[in-house]
Structure formats: C-alpha cells, structure tokens
Amino acid sequence: MCAASALQKAIHARLTGDAELTALIGADGVCDRLLDRQRLPLVVIESIESRDRSTATEDGEEHWVTLVAWSKVGGHREAQTIAARLRALLHGADLPLDGFHLVSLLHRSTRLAREGTKALHKAEMRLGEPAVVAVCHVGFPVVEDRRMTVDSGLVQPLLV
Template sequence: MSSAAFALQQAIFSKLANDAATTSALGGPRIYDDVPARAEFPFMTFGQSTERDWSTGTEKGYEHVITLHVWSRAPGRKEAQAVIAAARDALHDQDLPLEGHRLVNLRHEFSEARRDTDGETFHGITRFRAVTEPN
C-alpha cells in the first residue's frame, strides 16, 4: 500500500492538472514536484508537507498539511492570486480518490501572495489540511 501522504499528493496533482480553471490560470498544466530547468512562468510547485498520526482508540488515521507555491513574473500579485483562487476552488472540500486510503476531508487553511526577494517574482503560498484513513 502506498503512503497516505504520497496518495494524497498524487490525487491533488491529478485534480489540479485536470482542472480547467487552474490550468487556464497557469497557462497550461505547469504543476511540479521537481521544477524543470527554465520552467515557464507562472507555475505551481509542491512545497513542504507534513503527516501526523491522527488515529483514534479504534481507527487509524493521518492528518496532513500540504503547501503549494505559485511563482509568477507578471506585474503585481493578480496572476499569483488568480492561480491560488483556482487551486482553492478546485481542492477545498473536495472528495478526491486516493489509492489505498480514504480522504475524510480537505480544507483550505490560508493563502498569501508576496514579492520574492529577487524583486521581480511574485510568490504565492496556499496551504491545505487533510485527514485520511486507510481503506
């Protein structure tokens, strides 16, 4: 059985890569775990993720925190915020199929957009919390 964290990442990737609003905001399915050299802007990356034991006295379970990053070189925050909004709409409260696990819930926790230290890139951050159980 695959880990719950990896199954969740696969499901999130699939949902975002097949979501018309997200791919439109990105200009294509530019969603990466490992960014290719010279990737075209804007793009989204998987950031830090954590998995914690969320078991009860009788049932196993896991709590996940998943961070997605958006990178934009468009003037202002508008493009980064559009990508974040599309991803939030695609994922918040959705029931995604997970290999070997069941998604109990998936909720948007927060988002922000800020200018990166290079002075020309806008960096969007959005975080989700999920709970999973093994099948």
Template sequence: MASAGWALQKAVYAALSGDAALTARLGSNQVFDDVPREAEFPYVAFGPTVERDWSTGSEVGREHVFVLHVWSRHSGRRETVEVMDVVRAALHERPLTLDGHRLINLRHEMSEVRRDEDGETYQGIVRFRAVTEPEV
C-alpha cells in the same frame, strides 16, 4: 500499499492537472513536484508537507498539512492571487480519490502572497489540511 501522504499528493496533482480553470490560467503541464529549470511562469509547485498520526482509540488516521506554491512574474500581485483562487477552488472540500486510502476531508487553511528576493517574482503560498484513513 502506498503511504497516505504519497497517495494524497498524487490525487492533488491529478486534480490540479485536470482542472480546466487552472489549465486556462497556467497552460498545460504547469503543476510540478520538481520544477524544471526552464519552467515558464506562472506555475504551481508542491512545497513542504507535514504528516501526523490522527488515530483515535478505534480508527487509524493521518493528518496532512501541505503547501502549494504559486510562482508568477507578472507585474503586481494580481496574477498570483487569481491563480491561488483557482487552486483553492479546485481542492477545497473536494472528494478526491486516493489509492489505498480514503479522504475524510480537505480544507484550505490560509493563503499568503510575497514578493521574492529577486524583486520581480511573486510567490503565493496556499496551505491545505487533509485527514485520511486507510481503506479496509
């Protein structure tokens, strides 16, 4: 059985890649685990993930905190914020299907926009928290 973290990432990727509103904003094939050098802006990339034991006395569970990065070179923060809003809408409290695991909840925790050190790129940081259980 695949790990809960990998199953969650695959489900998140599928949800984002198949989201019509996000594809309308970014174009197709603009969600990445490993960003290619020639990637065109804007795009969404998987960032850091943390997985913790969330078991109870009788149930096995995992807590996941993961970050999605939105990258834009549009002047100002507007494009970054708009893409972040679409990402949040595509995932917050959505019932994703995971291979070998069950998603208990998926919630948006916070968003932040930063100007990158290059002075022309904006980075959106969108953090989510999920809880999963193995399917029995």
C-alpha cells in the same frame, strides 16, 4: 503507496485535469519543485507535512499541504488569480485516494509575497483543518484512514 503520496497524486490529478487552471498556467504547469529557468506561471506542490493520528484501534494521519503559485508578471494579480482557482478546486474537495479515505481538505490560508530581490511573485496556500468546524472534521487537519465513518458527530470505526 503511503497516504501522503496518495494525497499528492490526487491533488496533482485534480489540478492537471482542470481546463481553467491549465489555461492560466499551461499543460505542464503543476510540479513538485521549482527549477532554475522554469517557465512561469507555475504551481508547485511544495510540501506535505504528515502527523500520526492513529487511535488504539484505527490508523489515521493528518496532512498539511502547501501549494505555491509562482508568477513573474509584475504585481500580485496573476498569483492571486491562480490561488483563487486552486482554492476553488481543492477547498472541500472529495478527492479519491488510492487505498485511503479523505475525511476533509480545507483551505486554511493564502499568503501573497514578492520573492526577495527577484521579479517573482508567489501565493503560498496551506490546506488542512486544525479546528472543529463540522461534524466529520473532529479537530484534525486533512485526515485519512482506512475504515472510518461519521456517527452522532464523532468519527467512529466502520464496523464490517
């Protein structure tokens, strides 16, 4: 399994395992695509953008995750409520990844909008971390690697 797939699987598990989010969107309310005539509200794992961030000695990737909360209720309130729950579940979350280590997962932005001429509202959320804000982030968005640790404010290879 690649790192992006492991991350998507972990995010899906976190979202579908939360009773409060399930009460908002239903038991089958998290998916990776929006289909015609699909029941709303809904959370779509819309995209994961991946970049290589390997060093000369260690493998590493950064991932930008886009989630979209869809609603057909008039106004933004329902989409905002769902987006707030997504942020609470994922911002700073220490998700277990099969075969990889997640260094950070941080909420970067949420954009509310009405979808064209349709009576749909959405909250589009981006997760990642492009700036140095804490010791273990070191300027990378959601960074995954196989063997890394934090020492003196720098990410160092883990000596085995």
